[in-house]
Amino acid sequence: MVGKASEIISSLQTLTxxxxxxxxxxxxxxxxxxxxxxxxxxxxxRPPFELSEFLRQCYLIGNKSLPLVGTTAFIMGMVLxxxxxxALLSYGVESELPYIVADAIIREIGPVITGLIFAGKxxxxxxxxxxxxxxxxxxxxxxxxxxxxxxxxxVTRVLAATLMxxxxxxxSDAIAITGSFIGINIKGVMSFSLFTDEIFxxxxxxxxxxxxxxxxxxxxxxxxxxxxxxxxSSRGTEGVGRSANASVVIASMLIFLIDLIAxxxxxxxxxx
Amino acid sequence: xxxxxxxxxxxxxxxRIRDLSIAFGSHVVLDGFEMTLAKGEDLVxxxxxxxxxxxxxKCIIGLLTPDRGSIQVLNDxxxxxxxxxxxxxxxxxxxxxxxxxxxxxxxxxENLEFPLRRHWIQLSQGEVDDMVMEALTNVGxxxxxxxxxxxxxxxxxxxxxxxxxxxxxxxxxxxxxPTTGLDPITSRGISDLMVEIADKYKTxxxxxxxxxxxxxxxSERIIMLIDGKCHLTGSYAELSRSKDPVVMPFFQ
Ligand SMILES: Nc1ncnc2c1ncn2[C@@H]1O[C@H](COP(=O)(O)OP(=O)(O)OP(=O)(O)O)[C@@H](O)[C@H]1O
Ligand SMILES: [Mg+2]
Numbered sequence: 001m002v003g004k005a006s007e008i009i010s011s012l013q014t015l016t017x018x019x020x021x022x023x024x025x026x027x028x029x030x031x032x033x034x035x036x037x038x039x040x041x042x043x044x045x046r047p048p049f050e051l052s053e054f055l056r057q058c059y060l061i062g063n064k065s066l067p068l069v070g071t072t073a074f075i076m077g078m079v080l081x082x083x084x085x086x087a088l089l090s091y092g093v094e095s096e097l098p099y100i101v102a103d104a105i106i107r108e109i110g111p112v113i114t115g116l117i118f119a120g121k122x123x124x125x126x127x128x129x130x131x132x133x134x135x136x137x138x139x140x141x142x143x144x145x146x147x148x149x150x151x152x153x154x155v156t157r158v159l160a161a162t163l164m165x166x167x168x169x170x171x172s173d174a175i176a177i178t179g180s181f182i183g184i185n186i187k188g189v190m191s192f193s194l195f196t197d198e199i200f201x202x203x204x205x206x207x208x209x210x211x212x213x214x215x216x217x218x219x220x221x222x223x224x225x226x227x228x229x230x231x232x233s234s235r236g237t238e239g240v241g242r243s244a245n246a247s248v249v250i251a252s253m254l255i256f257l258i259d260l261i262a263x264x265x266x267x268x269x270x271x272x
Numbered sequence: 273x274x275x276x277x278x279x280x281x282x283x284x285x286x287x288r289i290r291d292l293s294i295a296f297g298s299h300v301v302l303d304g305f306e307m308t309l310a311k312g313e314d315l316v317x318x319x320x321x322x323x324x325x326x327x328x329x330k331c332i333i334g335l336l337t338p339d340r341g342s343i344q345v346l347n348d349x350x351x352x353x354x355x356x357x358x359x360x361x362x363x364x365x366x367x368x369x370x371x372x373x374x375x376x377x378x379x380x381x382e383n384l385e386f387p388l389r390r391h392w393i394q395l396s397q398g399e400v401d402d403m404v405m406e407a408l409t410n411v412g413x414x415x416x417x418x419x420x421x422x423x424x425x426x427x428x429x430x431x432x433x434x435x436x437x438x439x440x441x442x443x444x445x446x447x448x449x450p451t452t453g454l455d456p457i458t459s460r461g462i463s464d465l466m467v468e469i470a471d472k473y474k475t476x477x478x479x480x481x482x483x484x485x486x487x488x489x490x491s492e493r494i495i496m497l498i499d500g501k502c503h504l505t506g507s508y509a510e511l512s513r514s515k516d517p518v519v520m521p522f523f524q
Binding site: 132133136137138141142 | 330333335355359362363367369370371372373374375376377386387390391
């Protein structure tokens with residue numbers, strides 16, 4: 001009996017030893033990130049709240065990503081329209097072009113593309129900013145100045161990212177649909193009122209609501225990963241670059257992962 | 273109730289460290305370190321790079337928690353403090369960081385206002401402005417008030433960091449290598465400023481440095497931190513005559 005147990009334990013040990021180093025790092029990082037997220041909730045729910053820093057972060061995040069998000073959304077909407085047109089034409093359902101494009105944008109393309117741009121711009125920015133604050137002892141300096149740096153720096157940024165991304169996605173959807181309207185009018189003629197009628201005739205709650213929910217999770221992922229990588233970056237200047245880079249990679253992967261989970265859920269609920 | 277503590281008298285030490293030990297993993301940095309800082313004293317801690325000088329003063333201010341030992345600052349035990357108590361202590365103890373730690377995203381004015389607004393919330397804007405200007409005038413940089421830290425030279429940044437440390441009128445100042453990386457003239461200026469501040473505000477200070485000119489200028493007493501312990505203590509004149517093989521290299 002005892003012999004069997006120790007046999008199992010030793011075979012487990014050899015198995016653990018065989019787990020490649022990357023897997024271990026992956027597991028450690030996931031655990032670290034999970035603990036860090038937990039801390040955001042426990043510390044974020046207790047006063048004092050850093051309201052002015054939170055508002056400043058919302059402004060900075062919106063301001064920094066708006067030009068890029070707007071431009072890409074506009075181009076995306078227009079290009080998608082122009083490229084889908086021939087296919088719909090061949091099926092004789094050209095009149096449904098506005099709805100099909102709008103639905104694709106609202107459900108998937110708007111949230112994911114905006115999320116990825118957000119990860120590239122804001123996630124890396126947060127990673128680099130907190131990373132360099134860590135290296136140059138600014139985080140310690142906050143702590144000795146009577147401030148909880150976790151609440152001041154991390155909670156505000158995570159919350160700002162979580163709330164700003166959904167707003168940016170709504171805006172980007174609107175801009176992309178405007179791009180689509182212009183795309184239609186490049187090749188043909190359609191009045192704006194007919195265009196919007198075509199969209200809203202088919203568009204309903206289940207098209208708009210679930211994607212909006214997932215963008216909160218996208219925003220949270222970008223904020224939390226950037227903060228985690230920056231706040232816990234290793235000392236030294238190369239640590240800053242690495243945390244900025246890792247923030248983008250991990251946040252982008254999380255966005256796709258959440259997207260995949262979200263589509264399963266909406267499917268189960270019959271929203272697809 | 274212990275008799276040797278808790279009774280603040282005028283000549284009680286402002287910092288008293290007993291048996292301080294800290295290790296990172298298997299790397300033992302401080303090992304039974306002992307030190308006292310008398311009121312009004314300027315004490316230099318001298319040691320090789322990596323000997324744990326920064327770790328020592330980070331323990332004093334409560335940024336690092338020691339594995340063992342006692343640290344009394346202004347008659348209170350740092351290792352037993354909760355967050356509010358730490359904040360109270362930190363309002364009375366200034367810390368000049370080795371890397372200055374100026375906030376890059378804030379102007380000089382905002383950098384100086386930060387500790388004021390955080391520690392003393394009830395101040396009016398007028399009072400804050402006056403204190404900022406006083407601190408900047410003390411370091412001779414009143415004209416930089418609206419610049420960003422990135423627009424300043426290394427020496428100026430050090431002085432702004434010093435102004436930010438001084439703005440709360442601390443009773444004790446912990447300096448982490450205040451002159452390292454500066455040219456001899458700027459370094460001399462900083463040393464003079466430190467002596468001036470000590471006289472003007474009657475502060476006590478712990479100064480970490482291996483710039484011997486700064487050490488000579490600012491120290492009343494020196495502690496040699498070697499192998500995690502207080503190896504030797506004495507005045508600059510005494511230590512510079514020492515024949516101890518680990519002490520001699522510092523004074524050559
Ligand atoms: N947070 C930390 N985690 C792990 N090791 C640390 C940490 N802080 C310091 N150390 C280690 O402790 C030792 C002492 O570091 P410390 O920064 O105190 O040196 P120092 O005496 O200030 O040197 P210098 O003169 O170069 O500033 C170093 O070996 C360093 O690697
Ligand atoms: Mg140091």
